[in-house]
Amino acid sequence: MMNISEQGHFSTSGQLHRVIDQRPFFVFMFSLNIFLAFTATLGNSLILIALHKVSSIHPPTKCLLRCLAMTDFCIGVIVQPLFTAFLMEIASGNWRILSLILNTLNFTFCGFSFATATAISMERLLALLLGLRYRHTVTLRRVRCLVVCLLLINIVNGFIYSLSSEDFANSVGFAAIIASLFLSVFCHGKIFLKLRQHQAQVRQQVGHEQASGGGIPLNIERFKKTVSTIAWVQLALVFCYFPIFIVLTLEIVTLADWFKERSIFHVSALTIIYFNSTLNPILFCWKMREVREAVKTTLKQIRCFSS
Numbered sequence: 001m002m003n004i005s006e007q008g009h010f011s012t013s014g015q016l017h018r019v020i021d022q023r024p025f026f027v028f029m030f031s032l033n034i035f036l037a038f039t040a041t042l043g044n045s046l047i048l049i050a051l052h053k054v055s056s057i058h059p060p061t062k063c064l065l066r067c068l069a070m071t072d073f074c075i076g077v078i079v080q081p082l083f084t085a086f087l088m089e090i091a092s093g094n095w096r097i098l099s100l101i102l103n104t105l106n107f108t109f110c111g112f113s114f115a116t117a118t119a120i121s122m123e124r125l126l127a128l129l130l131g132l133r134y135r136h137t138v139t140l141r142r143v144r145c146l147v148v149c150l151l152l153i154n155i156v157n158g159f160i161y162s163l164s165s166e167d168f169a170n171s172v173g174f175a176a177i178i179a180s181l182f183l184s185v186f187c188h189g190k191i192f193l194k195l196r197q198h199q200a201q202v203r204q205q206v207g208h209e210q211a212s213g214g215g216i217p218l219n220i221e222r223f224k225k226t227v228s229t230i231a232w233v234q235l236a237l238v239f240c241y242f243p244i245f246i247v248l249t250l251e252i253v254t255l256a257d258w259f260k261e262r263s264i265f266h267v268s269a270l271t272i273i274y275f276n277s278t279l280n281p282i283l284f285c286w287k288m289r290e291v292r293e294a295v296k297t298t299l300k301q302i303r304c305f306s307s
C-alpha cells in the first residue's frame with residue numbers, strides 16, 4: 001500500500017520501499033488500461049456504426065443500445081486515459097484533482113450503464129406485453145426523455161460524491177444498482193414466463209399467427225435475440241462490478257487503507273470495471289447477427305479504403 005503525504009513525499013524509508021515494490025504492478029496496470037482504452041474505443045465505434053446501418057431494430061430499442069455503446073465509448077476515450085494519468089501521478093502525490101474528476105466520471109458513466117441496461121430490459125418487457133400498442137406507447141421521444149433524465153441523475157450524483165458527501169452518493173449509488181438489478185431480474189423472469197405461455201398457446205392453436213393473448217410481437221425469434229443480448233450484457237455488468245462492491249464494502253467495514261483508491265485492490269477493481277466497456281461490443285457481435293454482419297461490412301470497407 002502506497003502511503004504518500006499531501007506534499008508528495010514519503011514519510012519513511014519503509015513506505016518508500018513498499019512503493020518501489022508496487023511500481024511493477026502500477027506499470028502493468030498503466031499498460032493494460034492503455035490497451036483496454038484502445039479496444040473499448042475501437043469496439044464501440046464499430047458498434048455505433050453498425051447500429052446506424054441496421055434498420056431491423058425498433059428505434060426506441062436502438063436508441064437505448066446506442067446509449068450503452070456511447071457510454072462505453074466515452075469510458076474508452078475519456079475515463080481510461082484519465083485513469084492512466086491518475087496511475088502516473090500516484091507516485092508524485094499530485095493525484096487529488098485527477099481523483100476528483102475521475103470519481104465524478106465513474107459515478108456518471110458507470111451508473112448510467114446500469115440504468116440503461118435496466119431500461120432496455122423494461123422496454124423489452126413492454127414490447128412483449130403491449131403488442132400492437134407498443135409502438136404508440138414506447139415512442140422514440142419518450143425514450144430520449146428517459147435517457148436524458150437518467151444521465152442528469154447520474155451526473156448530479158457524481159458531483160455530490162466529489163464535492164459534497166461521499167457517503168450519501170455511495171448510498172444512492174448502491175440503492176440505484178440494487179434497484180436496477182431487481183428490476184432487471186423481474187423483467188427477464190416475466191419475459192421468460194410470458195414466452196413459455198406463448199409457446200404453450202401456439203401448440204394449442206396451430207395455424208394462427210399469434211397466440212390468443214394478442215400481446216406477443218410477431219417476430220419472436222428476433223425478440224429473443226435482443227432479450228438474450230441484454231441479459232448477457234447485464235451478467236457482464238454484475239461480473240465486472242462485483243469486485244468494486246467488495247472493495248468498497250471492506251473499506252467501509254474495516255476502515256483500512258488497504259482498500260483506499262490508491263491501493264492495488266481499488267485500482268484492480270476499477271480496471272475490471274473498465275474492461276466491461278471492451279466486453280460489451282463482443283457480446284453485441286456474438287448475440288446479434290444483424291450487428292455482427294454490419295461490423296464485418298464496416299471492417300471490409302475500412303480495409304478496402306486503406307488499401
